[in-house]
Structure formats: C-alpha cells, structure tokens
Amino acid sequence: MRLVYMAAGLVCVGLGIVGLILPVMPTVVFFLIAAILFARSNPAWEARIMEHPRLGPPIRAFRERGVIRPWAKISAVGAMTVSCVGAIIAFDGIWSYAPAAICSLCALYILTRPSR
Numbered sequence: 001m002r003l004v005y006m007a008a009g010l011v012c013v014g015l016g017i018v019g020l021i022l023p024v025m026p027t028v029v030f031f032l033i034a035a036i037l038f039a040r041s042n043p044a045w046e047a048r049i050m051e052h053p054r055l056g057p058p059i060r061a062f063r064e065r066g067v068i069r070p071w072a073k074i075s076a077v078g079a080m081t082v083s084c085v086g087a088i089i090a091f092d093g094i095w096s097y098a099p100a101a102i103c104s105l106c107a108l109y110i111l112t113r114p115s116r
Helices: 002-021 028-041 043-050 056-065 070-090 094-111
Strands: none
Touching: 002 028, 002 043, 028 043, 028 056, 043 056, 070 094
C-alpha cells in the first residue's frame, strides 16, 4: 500500500509542477494532497514539501488550522465561476449545470474556511 501512496503522491507533485507553469491549474492543492500521501508513504518527502519556502506555509496553515488565505479563496472561486459559466455556454441540456452544482459545493467549503 505504501507504493500506491508514493506513486499517487508523485503524480500529485507532477500535477503541481504543471500548475506552476499553467495558470489554469492549481498548484498548492496538488502539493497538499502529495504531502498527505507522502505522510503515509515517505515522511522525508512530506517534510520536504512542508519545509518548502514558498509552498510550505499555505500547506502547513491548511493542515494545522484549516486556513485558506483570502487571495487563494478569491482565485479558486473566481476560476470555478469562469469554468462553470464556460460549461453552461459550451454544453447543452441539464448536464451543463452539473459542474456548477459541484463547484458551488466546493466554493461553499472554501468560503467557510478561516482566513487567518
């Protein structure tokens, strides 16, 4: 099972690196998931993520206190809004509203987290 967690963590690190390059992909979320997976498979790699000078503080804040910074909330909810409007415009029928329903629940979760 350790290998499965490690492989999934490496996939999340890869997606996080892609997120550093592409503005439409989240970065911290993937590194957060990778840290959680590495906690079960390779604590040294988890420590490297948690100690990273740029990515470590938001990941530690979320894991320890459930904090999401205000700018991150605005970015996440804004990106979800743009994506959902695009889906409603691009697709036809009731399925075009499924992403909006899911994103609404995610936005509700994000907005109810503490900011500090």
